[in-house]
Amino acid sequence: MKKIKHIKIDQIRFNIPIIRGSATNVGEPEEIKAVNRLFHFRKLFGAPVRKPTGKNGYTNSILWGTTEQGGLISVMYNPQRIDMGILVDFTSTGKILYEHLCQVNNIEFNWRKIITKIYQKFQGHTSRIDVAIDFINFGYSVNTIYEKLFFNKYVFLNPVKQKINFKRIQHIGRSTKVNTLYVGSRLSDGFLRIYDKKLEQINNKGVFHSLANQCNDWVRVEGKFKNRECHDMGAMVSTLTTDKIDTYLASYIFKHWKLVSVYDKEKEED
Numbered sequence: 001m002k003k004i005k006h007i008k009i010d011q012i013r014f015n016i017p018i019i020r021g022s023a024t025n026v027g028e029p030e031e032i033k034a035v036n037r038l039f040h041f042r043k044l045f046g047a048p049v050r051k052p053t054g055k056n057g058y059t060n061s062i063l064w065g066t067t068e069q070g071g072l073i074s075v076m077y078n079p080q081r082i083d084m085g086i087l088v089d090f091t092s093t094g095k096i097l098y099e100h101l102c103q104v105n106n107i108e109f110n111w112r113k114i115i116t117k118i119y120q121k122f123q124g125h126t127s128r129i130d131v132a133i134d135f136i137n138f139g140y141s142v143n144t145i146y147e148k149l150f151f152n153k154y155v156f157l158n159p160v161k162q163k164i165n166f167k168r169i170q171h172i173g174r175s176t177k178v179n180t181l182y183v184g185s186r187l188s189d190g191f192l193r194i195y196d197k198k199l200e201q202i203n204n205k206g207v208f209h210s211l212a213n214q215c216n217d218w219v220r221v222e223g224k225f226k227n228r229e230c231h232d233m234g235a236m237v238s239t240l241t242t243d244k245i246d247t248y249l250a251s252y253i254f255k256h257w258k259l260v261s262v263y264d265k266e267k268e269e270d
Contacts, residue, residue: 016124126234223253
């Protein structure tokens with residue numbers, strides 16, 4: 001099987017402001033109708049499920065896709081707190097389902113254009129973006145990366161080219177084999193996860209279970225961005241004129257976490 005490198009948005013969340021006066025204590029904000037039109041939710045999913053619950057301070061949810069897991073795509077608001085705006089949350093599975101249904105129904109979906117409309121038409125922003133880079137059949141191993149980090153043969157550099165302390169790198173594994181690395185804190189605006197995607201898909205019988213069984217190895221590098229980092233990323237994408245945004249997305253990961261060999265780093269410093 002040939003090498004495959006794929007860069008994509010894995011999960012995304014939008015925040016859209018509510019214009020004062022468009023929401024009441026009993027009715028839904030008018031912006032929700034505009035959101036449904038933007039994403040063609042009703043055409044793709046039919047009738048949604050409404051629940052008087054939410055998360056992150058939101059109290060009302062409109063769920064698209066499935067109700068068993070709380071909604072693969074959720075549109076949330078709080079009529080008592082219109083300053084919080086509307087939260088549109090695509091889970092990873094929800095985004096895959098949405099893209100599939102768009103293709104089946106001949107509806108164009110273009111994440112660069114969608115992000116641009118959120119920023120420029122709705123005056124909103126992205127509040128979470130997970131960027132995933134898949135390396136399939138490259139011969140990469142999470143365990144090997146961890147061992148080289150442990151023995152100081154590899155180091156991660158931060159945006160100002162300083163070494164990230166090994167204590168900030170956590171790992172998960174079975175027996176003596178590491179299959180997941182975490183760099184940084186989940187509470188920070190930027191968080192890195194590197195894991196064995198082949199193992200994850202096989203164990204969980206995931207959406208890409210068949211591909212996982214066929215490939216030799218599959219390592220995923222996943223940068224999770226929120227708050228200011230995410231706002232800036234979305235703002236940058238909204239100014240692009242090309243739909244090929246992969247390079248720009250990947251640059252945010254490599255800017256925050258650059259993995260280099262100690263030998264190469266020492267050569268640069270000489």
